[in-house]
Amino acid sequence: MEWDATYAIGQSAVDGDHQRLFQLFNQFSAAIAAGERRESANRFLRELADYSAHHFRREEGLMRAVGYPDYAKHKAMHDSFADFVRRQSEADNHDLEEVQFLQSYVEMWLCGHILVMDKWFGEWLDGRTGKSGAAEPIS
Numbered sequence: 001m002e003w004d005a006t007y008a009i010g011q012s013a014v015d016g017d018h019q020r021l022f023q024l025f026n027q028f029s030a031a032i033a034a035g036e037r038r039e040s041a042n043r044f045l046r047e048l049a050d051y052s053a054h055h056f057r058r059e060e061g062l063m064r065a066v067g068y069p070d071y072a073k074h075k076a077m078h079d080s081f082a083d084f085v086r087r088q089s090e091a092d093n094h095d096l097e098e099v100q101f102l103q104s105y106v107e108m109w110l111c112g113h114i115l116v117m118d119k120w121f122g123e124w125l126d127g128r129t130g131k132s133g134a135a136e137p138i139s
């Protein structure tokens, strides 16, 4: 996963967290490519659980602080991803198919969530603070 400006929501702390999540994912993908499947999946799931919890707390805290109207829906998505990560950790099933599923799911979820839900929040924030482009709906 390559970070570029299309992922930026304009909040530097949040954008920094997202870049770190990409980095964790890329380290995991590199380790799989190097044949370290089991060890790397366990490590990735631990790191992902810790770091995404930290990130979700930050993002949700920001949303509550500004009275974001879609907070509950957004938090429910974070919670469901955290459940997914926990179930994967508990399953401890790291055959090739499972690891590829984990890789695809996390990539799809992170990209989709950031590009749609987090950006939506960024645009709402821009509108609130009067920055340009804020009134544009996501197409």
Ligand SMILES: [Fe+2]
Pocket: 059, 074, 078, 113, 117, 118
């Ligand atoms: Fe989010």
Ligand SMILES: [Fe+2]
Pocket: 014, 018, 055, 059, 114, 118
């Ligand atoms: Fe996020």
